[in-house]
Amino acid sequence: MRxxxxxxxxxxxxxxxxxxxxxxxxxxxxVPSPEGASLAHGIHIQVSAEGGIHIARAFYEGGTPxxxxxxxxxxxxxxxxxxxxxxxxxxRFAFLPxxxxxxxxxxxxxxxHRARTTVQVRAEQTAALPETExxxxxxxxxxxxxxxxxxxxxxxxxxxxxxxxxxxxxxAGGTLTHPxxxxxxxxxxxxxxxxxxxxxxxxxxxAYGYTARRKGADTQ
Amino acid sequence: MHIADGIIASEICVAADAACLGAVYVMxxxxxPDEIPRMGFVGAALFAVSxxxxxxxxxxxxxxxxxxxxxxxxxxxxxxxxxxxxxQSLIFQHGGLITLGLNTLxxxxxxxxxxxxxxxxxxxxxxxxFVAGGVGILLPASLVMGEFLLSGYGRGILVLxxxxxxxxxxxxxxxxxxxGFLRRTQPEIMETTAP
Numbered sequence: 001m002r003x004x005x006x007x008x009x010x011x012x013x014x015x016x017x018x019x020x021x022x023x024x025x026x027x028x029x030x031v032p033s034p035e036g037a038s039l040a041h042g043i044h045i046q047v048s049a050e051g052g053i054h055i056a057r058a059f060y061e062g063g064t065p066x067x068x069x070x071x072x073x074x075x076x077x078x079x080x081x082x083x084x085x086x087x088x089x090x091x092r093f094a095f096l097p098x099x100x101x102x103x104x105x106x107x108x109x110x111x112x113h114r115a116r117t118t119v120q121v122r123a124e125q126t127a128a129l130p131e132t133e134x135x136x137x138x139x140x141x142x143x144x145x146x147x148x149x150x151x152x153x154x155x156x157x158x159x160x161x162x163x164x165x166x167x168x169x170x171x172a173g174g175t176l177t178h179p180x181x182x183x184x185x186x187x188x189x190x191x192x193x194x195x196x197x198x199x200x201x202x203x204x205x206x207a208y209g210y211t212a213r214r215k216g217a218d219t220q
Numbered sequence: 221m222h223i224a225d226g227i228i229a230s231e232i233c234v235a236a237d238a239a240c241l242g243a244v245y246v247m248x249x250x251x252x253p254d255e256i257p258r259m260g261f262v263g264a265a266l267f268a269v270s271x272x273x274x275x276x277x278x279x280x281x282x283x284x285x286x287x288x289x290x291x292x293x294x295x296x297x298x299x300x301x302x303x304x305x306x307x308q309s310l311i312f313q314h315g316g317l318i319t320l321g322l323n324t325l326x327x328x329x330x331x332x333x334x335x336x337x338x339x340x341x342x343x344x345x346x347x348x349x350f351v352a353g354g355v356g357i358l359l360p361a362s363l364v365m366g367e368f369l370l371s372g373y374g375r376g377i378l379v380l381x382x383x384x385x386x387x388x389x390x391x392x393x394x395x396x397x398x399x400g401f402l403r404r405t406q407p408e409i410m411e412t413t414a415p
Contacts, residue, residue, distance in 0.1 A: 064224045068313055111273065111312070189271070196267050196307040203303065204260025212253040 043069075043115035045107055049125050058091045058107040058115065065091025069109045076101025076121075097121045110189055222270075222308070222315025222323050223364060228371055230318065237321030240302065243328065248299035255293075258409065259300050262289050266304035270314060276383045283387065286327050287356025288395045290334030291349065292402075292409070297331035298324070322367070330360040345403070346396045353395030354388040 042061040047054055058066035067089045075082040076099065087093045087107065097103050100123045106116040225233075251259070266285055273282045289297040302324045308314040315323050334352035341348045361384040368377055402409050 064227070111271065111314070192311045193268060193271060196311045197264050199307060200260060200264045200267060200303065204256055204263070207251070208253055208256040208260075211251055211256060215253055 043107055043109060043113050045105055045115050045117040047105065047117065047119040049119075049121075052096050052126055053094055054097060054103075054119065054121070054125070055092055055094045056087075056105050056107070056119075058087050058093075058109075060113075065089065066107055066109050066113075067091055069107045072106045072108075073097075074104040074106070075099065076103060097126055099126055222305070223319045223326075223367070225316030225318045227373075228319060228322060228367060233318045233322055236325055237318070240321030240324045243325065244299045244302045247295045247297075247328075251296065255296060259293060259296055262292055262297070263300040263304050266301060267307050270308060271312070276386045281383050281387045283391060283394065284327065284330075284357055284360070285391070285394075286330040286360060287334035287353035287391055288398055290331035290356055291338045291352050291395065291399060293331070294335050295332065297335065298328045301327050301331060326360045326363045326367075329363060330356040330358075333359050346400065349396040349399040350392040353392035356395075357384060357388045357391050 043066055044059055044061065046057045046059075048057070049055070056071065058069055058071070060066060066087055069087045069091070071085055071087055071093045072081045073083040073095050074080070075097070082103075083095055085093055100121050102118050103121050104116060104118050106114065108114040262285075266289060269285050270282050275281075286297075286301070289300060293300060302320075305315060305320055305323050305327065309317050309320055334356040337355050338348050338352040341351060343351075361381070365377055365381070369375065399410070
C-alpha cells in the first residue's frame with residue numbers, strides 16, 4: 001500500500017496543531033527552568049510586589065511554570081474569592097490588592113495539584129499606587145497537596161524583584177469573580193477530555209475508512 | 221514524565237521531533253484497517269489515563285499504560301503514543317509541543333521494550349505481561365531522568381524513582397489483569413499483535 005493510515009493521521013494532527021495556538025511559543029521573559037510538569041508535582045508560589053502590583057508566580061518543583069493554572073485571590077478576612085483568573089504561560093498572575101492585610105493566593109493546575117500561600121500586604125502596597133517602588137516579598141511555598149491543600153502560611157521577608165512582563169498575553173489577565181467561577185472548572189476539564197476523545201475517535205474512524213478503501217482498491 | 225518546553229536544548233528537541241516523525245511514519249506504515257480500531261482504543265486510553273492521578277509517596281503519579289500499548293499494538297504503539305501525547309499537549313498543556321518528539325520517543329521506547337519483553341521472554345504469560353507493564357514505565361522514566369541530568373539538572377529528581385517503582389508495580393499488575401481478561405474474552409486480539 002502506498003498511502004497509509006499514518007499519513008492521514010499526520011495530516012489531521014498538523015491541521016489540529018495549526019488551529020490550536022494554545023500550547024506553542026514560550027513567552028518572552030519566561031523563567032528558564034527545568035522540570036517535567038508531571039515529574040515533580042508540588043506547586044510553589046512566589047509573590048513579588050512592585051508598587052501596588054503583586055505578581056504571583058506558580059511553578060512546579062524544579063521550576064516548570066504552572067501555565068494556565070486557575071488562580072484565586074482572596075482578600076483578608078474574606079472567605080470569598082476576590083479575583084480569579086489564569087496564570088500566563090510563564091505561570092504568572094498579577095493583581096492589585098486594595099487593602100492591607102493577609103491575602104491568600106491559591107493556584108490549581110486542574111490536574112490534582114494545588115498550592116496556597118499568603119502574602120502580607122502593607123498599606124503602602126495597596127492599589128493606591130505609591131510614588132516609590134517598594135520591593136517586598138512574601139515568598140514561600142504553598143505546599144503541594146492533593147485533595148487537601150496544605151496551607152503554608154509562612155511568609156518570609158525576603159526580597160525578590162518582580163519579573164518584568166515583556167509581552168502581555170491575552171490569557172494572562174484576571175477576570176472579576178462571578179458566582180460560577182468555581183463550578184466551571186471541573187466541568188471544563190471534562191469537556192477538554194471529551195474533546196480529545198472525540199478527536200481521537202474521529203481520527204480513528206477516518207483512518208479506518210481510508211485504509212479500508214485503500215485495501216479495497218488494492219484487492220480489485 | 222512529560223518534559224515541558226524550555227528544559228532541553230531546542231536543537232535537541234527539533235532533532236527529536238524529526239526523528240519522531242520518521243518513527244511515526246515507519247511504524248505506522250501500511251497499517252491494516254483491522255488494526256485501526258484497536259489503535260484508536262488504546263490511543264483514547266493513553267490520552268485519558270494521564271488525568272487520573274493517585275498519590276504515591278508524597279507526590280502524585282498517574283498511569284501511562286505504555287506497557288499495555290506495547291503488548292497490544294507492538295510497533296504500532298509509536299504513532300498511537302504520538303497522537304495521545306499531541307492531544308495531551310494541545311488540550312491539557314501536559315508536556316510541551318516542541319518537546320513532543322522527545323516525549324514520544326521516550327515513551328515509545330517503553331512501549332517497544334515492553335513489546336520485546338512480551339514477545340521474547342521465555343517465561344509464562346502473566347510474568348511477561350507484568351514485566352512488560354513495568355518496563356513500559358521504568359524505561360521512559362529512566363530516559364527522562366537521564367535527559368534531565370544531561371541538561372544540568374540536579375540529582376534531586378532521582379528521588380522520584382521510588383514513586384515510579386510503585387507506579388511500575390501498579391502498571392505491571394494492571395497489564396497482567398488486562399492481558400488475562402483479553403485472553404479469556406477476546407483471544408484473537410492477543411494473536412494479532414502486529415507487526
